[in-house]
Amino acid sequence: xxxxxxxxxxxxxxxxxxxxxxxxxxxxxxxxxxxxxxxxxxxxxxxxxxxxxxxxxxxxxxxxxxxxxxxxxxxxxxxxxxxxxxxxxxxxxxxxxxxxxxxxxxxxxxxxxxxxxxxxxxxxxxxxxxxxxxxxxxxxxxxxxxxxxxxxxxxxxxxxxxxxxxxxxxxxxxxxxxxxxxxxxxxxxxxxxxxxxxxxxxxxxxxxxxxxxxxxxxxxxxxxxxxxxxxxxxxxxxxxxxxxxxxxxxxxxxxxxxxxxxxxxxxxxxxxxxxxxxxxxxxxxxxxxxxxxxxxxxxxxxxxxxxxxxxxxxxxxxxxxxxxxxxxxxxxxxxxxxxxxxxxxxxxxxxxxxxxxxxxxxxxxx
Amino acid sequence: xxxxxxxxxxxxxxxxxxxxxxxxxxxxxxxxxxxxxxxxxxxxxxxxxxxxxxxxxxxxxxxxxxxxxxxxxxxxxxxxxxxxxxxxxxxxxxxxxxxxxxxxxxxxxxxxxxxxxxxxxxxxxxxxxxxxxxxxxxxxxxxxxxxxxxxxxxxxxxxxxxxxxxxxxxxxxxxxxxxxxxxxxxxxxxxxxxxxxxxxxxxxxxxxxxxxxxxxxxxxxxxxxxxxxxxxxxxxxxxxxxxxxxxxxxxxxxxxxxxxxxxxxxxxxxxxxxxxxxxxxxxxxxxxxxxxxxxxxxxxxxxxxxxxxxxxxxxxxxxxxxxxxxxxxxxxxxxxxxxxxxxxxxxxxxxxxxxxxxxxxxxxxxxxxxxxxxxxxxxxxxxxxxxxxxxxxxxxxxxxxxxxxxxxxxxxxxxxxxxxxxxxxxxxxxxxxxxxxxxxxxxxxxxxxxxxxxxx
Numbered sequence: 001x002x003x004x005x006x007x008x009x010x011x012x013x014x015x016x017x018x019x020x021x022x023x024x025x026x027x028x029x030x031x032x033x034x035x036x037x038x039x040x041x042x043x044x045x046x047x048x049x050x051x052x053x054x055x056x057x058x059x060x061x062x063x064x065x066x067x068x069x070x071x072x073x074x075x076x077x078x079x080x081x082x083x084x085x086x087x088x089x090x091x092x093x094x095x096x097x098x099x100x101x102x103x104x105x106x107x108x109x110x111x112x113x114x115x116x117x118x119x120x121x122x123x124x125x126x127x128x129x130x131x132x133x134x135x136x137x138x139x140x141x142x143x144x145x146x147x148x149x150x151x152x153x154x155x156x157x158x159x160x161x162x163x164x165x166x167x168x169x170x171x172x173x174x175x176x177x178x179x180x181x182x183x184x185x186x187x188x189x190x191x192x193x194x195x196x197x198x199x200x201x202x203x204x205x206x207x208x209x210x211x212x213x214x215x216x217x218x219x220x221x222x223x224x225x226x227x228x229x230x231x232x233x234x235x236x237x238x239x240x241x242x243x244x245x246x247x248x249x250x251x252x253x254x255x256x257x258x259x260x261x262x263x264x265x266x267x268x269x270x271x272x273x274x275x276x277x278x279x280x281x282x283x284x285x286x287x288x289x290x291x292x293x294x295x296x297x298x299x300x301x302x303x304x305x306x307x308x309x310x311x312x313x314x315x316x317x318x319x320x321x322x323x324x325x326x327x328x329x330x331x332x333x334x335x336x337x338x339x340x341x342x343x344x345x346x347x348x349x350x351x352x353x354x355x356x357x358x359x360x361x362x363x364x365x366x
Numbered sequence: 367x368x369x370x371x372x373x374x375x376x377x378x379x380x381x382x383x384x385x386x387x388x389x390x391x392x393x394x395x396x397x398x399x400x401x402x403x404x405x406x407x408x409x410x411x412x413x414x415x416x417x418x419x420x421x422x423x424x425x426x427x428x429x430x431x432x433x434x435x436x437x438x439x440x441x442x443x444x445x446x447x448x449x450x451x452x453x454x455x456x457x458x459x460x461x462x463x464x465x466x467x468x469x470x471x472x473x474x475x476x477x478x479x480x481x482x483x484x485x486x487x488x489x490x491x492x493x494x495x496x497x498x499x500x501x502x503x504x505x506x507x508x509x510x511x512x513x514x515x516x517x518x519x520x521x522x523x524x525x526x527x528x529x530x531x532x533x534x535x536x537x538x539x540x541x542x543x544x545x546x547x548x549x550x551x552x553x554x555x556x557x558x559x560x561x562x563x564x565x566x567x568x569x570x571x572x573x574x575x576x577x578x579x580x581x582x583x584x585x586x587x588x589x590x591x592x593x594x595x596x597x598x599x600x601x602x603x604x605x606x607x608x609x610x611x612x613x614x615x616x617x618x619x620x621x622x623x624x625x626x627x628x629x630x631x632x633x634x635x636x637x638x639x640x641x642x643x644x645x646x647x648x649x650x651x652x653x654x655x656x657x658x659x660x661x662x663x664x665x666x667x668x669x670x671x672x673x674x675x676x677x678x679x680x681x682x683x684x685x686x687x688x689x690x691x692x693x694x695x696x697x698x699x700x701x702x703x704x705x706x707x708x709x710x711x712x713x714x715x716x717x718x719x720x721x722x723x724x725x726x727x728x729x730x731x732x733x734x735x736x737x738x739x740x741x742x743x744x745x746x747x748x749x750x751x752x753x754x755x756x757x758x759x760x761x762x763x764x765x766x767x768x769x770x771x772x773x774x775x776x777x778x779x780x781x782x783x784x785x786x787x788x789x790x791x792x793x794x795x796x797x798x799x800x801x802x803x804x805x806x807x808x809x810x811x812x813x814x815x816x817x818x819x820x821x822x
Contacts, residue, residue: 076509107739115737156775165509166448167778170693173686174774181767186738189764297520300513335530342524345517352510353502 017354031330040330043207048326054214054283056302056322057221062276062295063302063314064228065269071245071309072265073157075168080273080299082179083145084292087274088281089183091141092194098133099125112287114188126199127216127282138220138278145274148179149266158259176293183289191288194281213282224275225315228268232311237264245309298325298341301348307358317358321347388701395705399424399712406720410727414588419595425602427716430667431707432609435691436616436700437659443698444620445652446632448508450685451499452660454519455492457680459661460669461526463488464550465542472552474533474543481554485665492661493654495522500653504646516682527677549676556670558601569594605666609704612659616700619655628652632698690714690774696784705785714773718766722758734759 011018034040066080089112097109100123108117127134156175160167195213202211232238240261243251252258273292280295281287302321306313321344328343351359384391403424407417434452441447467484468476479487503514525531525544532546544550560566562577573581580600584590619625630638631645638645668679687710695706725731733755735741741756757765777784 076513107737107743111737111739115735115740117737156779159779163778163782166512167782169509169512170689171775171778173689174771174778177686177771177774178768179771181764181771184764185761185768188737297513297517301517304510304513335528335532338524338528338530342521345521349503349514349517352506352514356506356510 014354020350020354027331034330041207045330046206046208048329049323050208050210050214052323052326053319054217054322055326056319057218057225057315058276058280058283058318059295059299059302059322060315060318061221061224061279062273062292063299063306063318064225064311065271065273066299067303067306067308067310067314068241068265068269070303072241072262073161073168075165075172076300077172078169078296079152079172079175079179080269081292081294081296082176082183083149083270083273084277084280084295085183085289086148086179086292087141087145087277088287088291089187089289090144091137091274091278092281092287094140095125095130095133095137096123096194098136099123099130111187112194113192120193120196121198124196124199125194126196127212128201129196129199134216134282138275141274141278142271143274145270145277146267147270149270149273150263152179153262153266180289180293187289189289191286193285194287195285197285213285217279217283220275220279224272228272228311231268237261241265297348298344301344301351304348304356305351305359310358313358320359391701392704392708395708396428399428399708402712403716403720406717406724409724410720415590415593415595418584418588418590418593418599422595422599422602423716424712425599425606426671427711428708429602429605429609430663430671431688431691431711431715432704433605433612433666433707434660434663434688435695435703435707435710436609436612437656437663438688438692439695439697439700439703440616440619440652440656440659442692443700443703444625444628444632445649446508447504447649447653447656448512449515449653449656450512450682450689451515451517451519451522452688453680453682453684454515454522455496455657455660456664456668456684457519457522457526457677458495459488459492459664460675461488461544461550462491462661463665463669464553464675465544467554468550468552470541474545474550475541476550476552477540477542481557484554485662488665488669489658489661492664493658496654496657497650499657500650504649504653516685519680519682519685523677523680526680545676547677549674551674553669553673553675556597556601556673558604558670559597561600562597569597601670608662608666612662613700613704620700624648624651687715687770690770693774693777693782693784696786699784699786702784702786709785714766714770718762722762725754725758729754731755731758736760 031040035042035045062080062084065083066077069075069077069080092112093110096112097106100109100118104118104123108115109123111117113119113123124130125133152175156171157168160171200211200213202209203215204210232241240251240256243254243256244258244261248258251261277292280291284291298321299318302317303314304317305320306315306317324347325340325344328340329337332339332343384394400421403420404417407420410416412420434456438449438452441449463484464476466477466479466487467481468474468478470476470478499515499518503511506514526549527547529546531544533541533543535541555567557566559569560574562574562580563569563571564574565571580596581591584593584596590596620628627638627643627645627648630641630643631648635645668675672679691706691710692703693706694709695702695704731751731754733752735752735756738756741753744750744752
């Protein structure tokens with residue numbers, strides 16, 4: 001009887017939770033059935049999981065910055081996706097330049113093959129073929145994106161620091177437009193190949209094919225995440241950020257250098273966004289001016305799922321979104337496979353409706 | 367100093383006239399835009415048909431932007447609902463219309479119903495999707511609502527884009543389809559064509575009596591023979607009438623008890639609630655009405671205006687254009703919305719399409735380098751033409767977006783209330799602002815003699 005009463009309470013208070021629980025049970029049951037039967041081989045399943053992990057780590061990496069700025073500056077930064085794109089373009093321009101400068105003119109290399117520039121197969125950029133240029137590109141991607149995020153904060157957001165969230169959000173849409181089409185202005189508007197796919201070795205681990213670029217992404221993303229973890233735990237920065245997210249005026253009164261913390265937030269967030277954008281190209285093999293914008297909604301989904309302001313939440317949220325969008329392909333076969341993204345968006349809407357504080361609930365920064 | 371004051375006085379007088387009469391304001395702006403584009407046509411040596419065509423374009427884009435901005439203003443300006451899923455609701459309207467009215471034999475097949483059914487169906491469908499969105503989402507904070515609506519608009523676009531529904535069969539065995547990524551090419555022809563042609567779908571068919579009369583008039587006066595530009599101009603004018611009707615509807619809604627509650631919700635939802643108003647019901651109704659109007663705007667713009675429906679037309683960029691237009695005009699003012707739509711459509715959308723032609727004709731720029739390095743390289747040798755050629759011939763659309771973005775940032779920093787946002791109507795039926803009429807009179811009484819005395 002008591003169990004019944006508790007069940008009724010649960011159904012009334014948390015209808016979303018109940019629906020999610022039931023749906024999850026059904027899906028897991030069906031998945032097990034498919035795995036045990038012959039609907040799905042273990043290797044195929046492993047492939048989905050690996051793909052989901054790779055893209056999930058990248059979403060999480062990019063999400064850390066979005067989550068921090070959202071909680072500390074109090075607005076949803078719609079330009080975050082375009083920081084990601086600029087990270088990709090700036091980094092790959094340099095990686096291209098270093099990889100091909102001995103054979104081709106600098107101009108075509110710097111523009112990543114725009115106009116009559118050399119083709120990806122000729123430059124031959126890959127982690128095994130030109131490891132140094134790839135690493136140099138990553139450093140530039142981080143540095144450049146940090147630069148533009150600081151510059152934009154100074155020019156755009158600082159003058160309206162105390163405006164409400166919607167005003168800042170709309171301003172960020174303006175920034176997004178300007179940044180995205182500046183890429184088109186300097187580079188090109190189409191999607192173009194970048195890495196030399198023929199020179200990326202791949203390894204077969206129990207039927208799951210893993211290539212060297214994906215492995216690189218996982219390693220770099222994990223290193224960066226651990227770095228952020230240490231930074232926020234070992235310094236007072238994490239505490240200052242939490243205080244700022246909670247109440248900026250109070251933080252200022254307590255002696256926290258508010259503008260300094262905001263600058264550090266942009267450095268962290270912008271740098272990670274740039275790195276994520278650079279690495280996304282490593283797994284996709286192609287680059288496009290709107291690559292960050294296309295990822296932005298997925299990143300929002302991850303950040304909201306993990307709870308706005310939580311660094312670890314953003315990482316976990318990214319993994320959940322990445323895995324969900326890839327694992328949904330188990331059920332969405334054939335023509336329906338185009339619904340992988342809508343599934344992730346749907347998950348986000350669901351979380352916003354039934355648990356707007358994120359699945360871990362109200363955990364703040366770091 | 368005295369002439370300065372005199373000029374300021376005249377300016378204030380003019381401004382007061384425009385503030386008193388919305389019709390004068392809109393008509394002045396439109397007259398300015400028409401003159402501007404006639405001038406552009408003249409510079410580019412267009413013939414009369416070309417000039418009529420350019421006027422038709424100005425009318426069309428002004429009207430469709432005004433229409434959609436009015437709908438958004440109902441959401442954002444009146445009820446404070448931050449909806450950035452406009453493109454999605456437009457898509458629902460257009461697609462429903464196209465699927466209802468496309469011929470059953472076409473590819474993808476439609477239901478072949480009359481156009482009127484399609485328009486009403488499109489509006490109803492958009493309103494229904496609005497209801498489904500609004501029911502759960504309106505409880506959310508403004509920024510969460512923004513993210514949810516943009517996600518829904520992307521889900522809608524990706525659904526129409528998916529090959530899964532490119533053609534499907536209803537339970538009754540009736541085939542129907544969205545056409546997937548290539549969309550629906552068999553949209554019924556623009557209803558305005560029925561005025562001119564016996565068979566509305568074919569310009570080659572005979573002319574109706576009205577059509578013959580109008581064509582005859584244009585031929586006699588302007589020497590333009592039975593041209594499609596006349597039909598396009600007519601469609602633009604029909605849309606202007608639609609805008610006027612929608613404006614009137616929204617003005618009535620805004621001044622009704624219903625509208626007062628909406629404004630109260632925008633100002634302070636808790637107050638409205640504590641006065642016993644079921645604010646959620648008001649918000650849902652408003653959201654549905656706005657979505658229906660967005661559906662209508664979609665049908666009139668992307669459906670009849672372009673003649674084909676495809677999913678890429680409904681990317682989130684479209685939503686942001688409309689937002690920029692509403693911000694230029696000032697959220698909360700219907701006249702501001704119409705003006706904002708007009709300013710965006712003419713100065714930010716149409717003008718950049720003609721600008722390169724004018725500049726090239728004036729300065730005769732031949733260079734056309736296809737990448738940035740080739741464009742800036744010659745600057746070292748003192749040659750600026752390649753860079754100009756690159757900007758004008760290759761990258762002007764991109765620079766337009768950059769400009770739009772910078773403009774948005776500028777507006778948010780310096781004039782977040784827009785052109786007419788300061789006129790935001792209060793929730794009360796009568797003007798409650800302190801000494802409203804008295805202040806205005808003393809104001810003009812004070813300035814007029816001062817300016818006059820100084821000058822004489």
